[in-house]
Amino acid sequence: xxxxxxxxxxxxxxxxxxxxxxxxxxxxxxxxxxxxxxxxxxxxxxxxxxxxxxxxxxxxxxxxxxxxxxxxxxxxxxxxxxxxxxxxxxxxxxxxxxxxxxxxxxxx
Amino acid sequence: xxxxxxxxxxxxxxxxxxxxxxxxxxxxxxxxxxxxxxxxxxxxxxxxxxxxxxxxxxxxxxxxxxxxxxxxxxxxxxxxxxxxxxxxxxxxxxxxxxxxxxxxxxxxxxxxxxxx
Numbered sequence: 001x002x003x004x005x006x007x008x009x010x011x012x013x014x015x016x017x018x019x020x021x022x023x024x025x026x027x028x029x030x031x032x033x034x035x036x037x038x039x040x041x042x043x044x045x046x047x048x049x050x051x052x053x054x055x056x057x058x059x060x061x062x063x064x065x066x067x068x069x070x071x072x073x074x075x076x077x078x079x080x081x082x083x084x085x086x087x088x089x090x091x092x093x094x095x096x097x098x099x100x101x102x103x104x105x106x107x108x
Numbered sequence: 109x110x111x112x113x114x115x116x117x118x119x120x121x122x123x124x125x126x127x128x129x130x131x132x133x134x135x136x137x138x139x140x141x142x143x144x145x146x147x148x149x150x151x152x153x154x155x156x157x158x159x160x161x162x163x164x165x166x167x168x169x170x171x172x173x174x175x176x177x178x179x180x181x182x183x184x185x186x187x188x189x190x191x192x193x194x195x196x197x198x199x200x201x202x203x204x205x206x207x208x209x210x211x212x213x214x215x216x217x218x219x220x221x222x223x224x
Contacts (some may be wrong), residue, residue: 030213032210034212034213041183041218042218043200043215043218044151044213044215046212046214049210072118087150087151091211095143096153096202096211096213097167098150098151099150099199101150103113
């Protein structure tokens, strides 16, 4: 089973920040949190990952709580092209299991 | 450019036939993975391999088989024992094998299998 819990769907207005939450309350000390997104009928695309500290790259920011039990992916200025399913995953041993993800719909 | 190539992109099969989906990577990655995705659903892990000549079952391995004879190749065979094989199949690879470090996956474009 996936070790993460995400809301099944979210909406966001174009140009606004999209904040996607993820709960991973059973995460171990050396497990990373990863975020991917999947646009319809394509392979998932890596977005960002983190261990303890907040991370930022050209696509998004990742905020991890101090107790590491939850995190938030932030798309600072969402566009229509950001409409996709977003997956938050935590590495389980040597494999990578995906949950159902959050379907983000960016609306004009 | 480095990446993962899956073929064929679309495949049709008659019931009772085995089919093999190809996955090749030129990223020099140690680990490779196969996932299945049904319409509107998330990804489910079929098999994964951390090193050549070794692989492990994922959550839904029944009716599938794999081989890892070369580092760059990880073909998936959908056998006639798989009762409902129509799905979107995704192959992925990552640079970290048994390491506890970060393990970013790179995905292929997928193969869509339809059983007629």
